[in-house]
Amino acid sequence: MLLSRIDAGDFPSAVYVVAENGQAVFADAQGDAVRVPETRAATLETIYDLASLTKPLVTGLLCARLV
Known part of the structure; x- marks a missing residue:
């Protein structure tokens, strides 16, 4: 499913x-972490830059608390 997306x-x-009883039983990475200026798998x-996600994450969590 992830690969098709x-x-x-x-x-x-x-x-x-994928974890079972707190222990990792499977881990994988798919796709390209970076595409510009050159592709890197x-x-x-891989460490992702999450700076651009701060506003949507905080807003979503605050909205969820209101429900």
Whole structure:
């Protein structure tokens, strides 16, 4: 499912972990972490810049508290 959304161009990459009883049982990275100026694949060590997500995350969490 994630790979099809990456291939469709909905987002450039995804890094995910599946855990059971607090222990990671599977981890993977798909897609490109960076596309410009040159392509670099996402890895489990990829650090993403989340600065542009601050306003939507805070707004969403505050709205959820109102419900």
